[in-house]
Amino acid sequence: MANYTVSILTDDVFNGGNLAAETADGGGLSLREALALANGNGNASDNITFAPGLAGGTLFLTNGELGISTDAITIDGDINGNDTPDITISADSALGANDADTRVLTISDSNAGTTISATLNGLVIRDGNALPSMYQAAANGGGIYVREGDAVTLTNSALLDNTATGSGGGIGGQEVSITVRHSTIAGNTASSDHGGGIYNTGHHRGDRFDRRGQPGHRWRWRWHCRLPQ
Numbered sequence: 001m002a003n004y005t006v007s008i009l010t011d012d013v014f015n016g017g018n019l020a021a022e023t024a025d026g027g028g029l030s031l032r033e034a035l036a037l038a039n040g041n042g043n044a045s046d047n048i049t050f051a052p053g054l055a056g057g058t059l060f061l062t063n064g065e066l067g068i069s070t071d072a073i074t075i076d077g078d079i080n081g082n083d084t085p086d087i088t089i090s091a092d093s094a095l096g097a098n099d100a101d102t103r104v105l106t107i108s109d110s111n112a113g114t115t116i117s118a119t120l121n122g123l124v125i126r127d128g129n130a131l132p133s134m135y136q137a138a139a140n141g142g143g144i145y146v147r148e149g150d151a152v153t154l155t156n157s158a159l160l161d162n163t164a165t166g167s168g169g170g171i172g173g174q175e176v177s178i179t180v181r182h183s184t185i186a187g188n189t190a191s192s193d194h195g196g197g198i199y200n201t202g203h204h205r206g207d208r209f210d211r212r213g214q215p216g217h218r219w220r221w222r223w224h225c226r227l228p229q
């Protein structure tokens, strides 16, 4: 198991170095650098935390969305352990800029045959914007996009003011696993009519969902979740 402590809230880029090199450049270890090291660590478990002095701060993603692409990565922003977020991640360039052209985070190992699971705790994930690309007429998952059968557990967190041109303003996924507990989902919108808050055709659990069940095939049910927030 590898532990990484993020020490700066600037969006310092990963330059292909090891932990010492990435910590030495740009004034410290950024979340982007920590994630690159964790993703490069195979499927060993990785725990990413934040230095106490960063409590209450915001990371503005000036270098595009973040990615989790290997199993068992945890990002824990609850620095003081009281089950509330202490770190905010915004896709905007500055507070209130409302200029994001990326989502906040994608979770995918690009393989529908294998499942990776990510755990997010104590984070405010906000202002993401999933836009169409040359590959997608409309993009899903403005805050968090879960792909290829993969899984996310979000606890003690908030999804705020994220937007998607497709489905799932806050979190979007298809045939994935989404678990949300003790979290606030507010102000998210989707341009399609599916899931302003959360959209998924796979499995999801949580403590405040309005769920509509539809029969899938013989052996399981598909859940189609809409949260009109």
Ligand SMILES: [Ca+2]
Pocket: 012, 013, 014, 015, 022, 025, 026, 033
């Ligand atoms: Ca670097």
Ligand SMILES: [Ca+2]
Pocket: 012, 021, 022, 023, 024, 025, 026, 027, 028, 029, 030, 033
């Ligand atoms: Ca650095």
Ligand SMILES: [Ca+2]
Pocket: 077, 078, 079, 080, 081, 082, 083, 084, 085, 086, 122
């Ligand atoms: Ca806290």
Ligand SMILES: [Ca+2]
Pocket: 108, 109, 110, 111, 112, 113, 114, 115, 116, 147, 148, 149, 150
């Ligand atoms: Ca997968």
